Amino acid sequence: MAGELPDYYFRIRENGAAVFRVDTENRQRRIELIEIAAVNVKNGNIKPHGETKLTQAEQKLIADWLAERRALLERRDMDDILRAVDHMNLTTQWAQAKASEAQLEAVTDTLLLAMHDLRTVLVRKKAERLGKAEAPKAAE
Incomplete structure (x- = not known):
C-alpha cells in the first residue's frame, strides 16, 4: 500500500458507520481493524463497541466525522433534487417530442x-x- 494508513477507519452503514481503530503494530504485521464504536448519523448517537472506552480524542474524531458526514449527505440531497429538476425537464421534452x-x-x-x-x-x-x-x- 502506498502512503500511511489512517489511525481510524469508518465503515459506512445505511444510518451511520462502524468505527475501527487501525492496528498495524502486531506480530504478523497485518492490518487489523478493531471495532470501537457505532455512529448513527440521524440522531447523533455514538455507542462504544463492547467494553471499549472511547478516549476524548476518539470522541472528538468521531464527532468531527459525524459533522462532515452530515454536511456531505446534505450536499448530496441537494444535488439529487437539482438532478431531478433536470430529469423533469428532459421528461417534458421526451413527452413533447419523442x-x-x-x-x-x-x-x-x-x-x-x-x-x-x-x-x-x-x-x-x-x-x-x-x-x-x-x-x-x-x-x-
Missing part, C-alpha cells in the same frame, strides 16, 4: 399523481414559510 401514444398512456397517470403530490407539498411549505415571514411584521 413519446409514442402507448408510452404516454403507460406513464401519464403515474407522472400526474407524482407531480400533483409534489406540487401540493411545495405549495403548503411555501405558504408556511410566507406565514412565518409575515408573523414578525404583524407583531410590530
Whole structure:
C-alpha cells in the first residue's frame, strides 16, 4: 500500500458507520481493524463497541466525522433534487417530442399523481414559510 494508513477507519452503514481503530503494530504485521464504536448519523448517537472506552480524542474524531458526514449527505440531497429538476425537464421534452401514444398512456397517470403530490407539498411549505415571514411584521 502506498502512503500511511489512517489511525481510524469508518465503515459506512445505511444510518451511520462502524468505527475501527487501525492496528498495524502486531506480530504478523497485518492490518487489523478493531471495532470501537457505532455512529448513527440521524440522531447523533455514538455507542462504544463492547467494553471499549472511547478516549476524548476518539470522541472528538468521531464527532468531527459525524459533522462532515452530515454536511456531505446534505450536499448530496441537494444535488439529487437539482438532478431531478433536470430529469423533469428532459421528461417534458421526451413527452413533447419523442413519446409514442402507448408510452404516454403507460406513464401519464403515474407522472400526474407524482407531480400533483409534489406540487401540493411545495405549495403548503411555501405558504408556511410566507406565514412565518409575515408573523414578525404583524407583531410590530
